[in-house]
Amino acid sequence: MKAQPQPLQPGDFYYTPEGYMVFTEQYHRRRGTCCGSGCRHCPWRKKKPDGRP
Template sequence: MNRLKKNLKPIEGDYYLTPEGYRCFTEQYHLRRGYCCESGCRHCPYGYDKKTNQYTKK
């Protein structure tokens, strides 16, 4: 297990359900987590672009 990763339990405002029923994590959650998972998240505050595999300034 990677010791750098935090095991955070979602709190109110960390996610919402999409019309398809998936959890979509908000910028609030990503910032609490403290790192980018490089999955191309919709609300990524770190500026990661999955298509180019690069970070852009935000």
């Protein structure tokens, strides 16, 4: 089952200095699943053995 996009709420994203929109962990948790795109704030992304994302 594919996760459905969620309506944006305050705190769901921010813009980088380059103008890219970045979703926060808050948005990803509400969405409910990982999309597999390697998102910066994905709460399901596996960490490397040394503890780095």
